[in-house]
Every structure is written in C-alpha cells, then in structure tokens.
Amino acid sequence: MWLYLVSLLVPLLSASAQTYHWGPCPSPKVQPGFSLEKYLGRWYEIEKLPASYAKGKCIEANFDVRQDGTIQVLTKQFYKDKVRKVEGTMIIPDPREASKLALSFSYYTPYSPYWVLSTDYTTVAVVYSCFDVLRIFHVEYAWILGRSRFLPAEATRYAQGLLLEEGVNLFQMRLTGQEGCQDD
Structure with a gap:
C-alpha cells in the first residue's frame, strides 16, 4: 500500500518546483553563537533551490522584532x-539553538525550519530548510542571501561551498534576478 502511494506521489512531486529526496531530512551544522539582533534587517535573495511560492525577481526579506518577541518577516x-x-512570523523554538529558527506565513500553517547555517551578518547568509513526509522523503530548500542585491563572487563561492559540504545539490540552485529593482 505504502509503495503504491509513494509511486503515485513521486511523479506529482517531481513536477512541482520543490527539491525532493528520499529519506528523512539531514541535520546540517548551523551557525554557532548566532545573534538575532545582528541578523535583523533586510536580506536579498541571491540564489535558491526552487520554491513554488517564490517565482519572481527582486526577492527580499526584512526581519524585525515585534513587541510580543516574535520576529516579523516581510x-x-x-x-x-x-x-x-507577504508577512510571516518567525520564532526561536529553543534559545539554546538560536540559529534554528522557525517560520510561518499563515496562522493556519505549521512553522517550518529556517536554519541559519552561516552568516557574517554584513555580507552573506546561508539558510536551509527541510521537512520530511512520513520519513519516506523530504522537501529541501536552501538560500544564499546578501545584504546587497549583488554579492561579491568570493562570498557566493563561499556560500555554495558550504552548501556542498552539507550535501545540498547545487545543480538545482537558481539565481534570483535582482536587476531593475526599485528600493524603498
């Protein structure tokens, strides 16, 4: 029965824009000593694994702490x-692992992992997310973010190298268009 269900799901899943792999999610190393205060502010999407909800260009996210202690993600x-x-809410489920954040864009959806693998806070950040389905397969997301719309080549190479070390297949990584964008 399970094999039949999986055989029906795989063609559907592979047709969408996400990145799927067999087995449960991996556990990549995350940023030690992560500082949310330094991470806050605007980040521009430089590259990403495909995501059906982010198909446009000039993609950016702005992080700010709300009065209730949650993080607003615009x-x-x-x-x-x-x-x-789109506005979302981010939380830190376990303060002992501050770089393992969780993000939701709807009151009705569960929080998804938003793990900061690495950041220097001023130039580049590498973010990873994954959720598994019945431990049979997992859906993987990864982003290279920059404080400016265009990263120096060495920062991009560093971020790609880090993702490769963690087993992320860069074959499906896509550049996010940041040309012709208008800043607020």
Missing part, C-alpha cells in the same frame, strides 16, 4: 508585473 517580490508582499 517578504517582497516582483512577479507578473506586480510587487507582491
């Missing part, structure tokens, strides 16, 4: 001739 992208904004 994303913006230009898609189909419109600027589209």
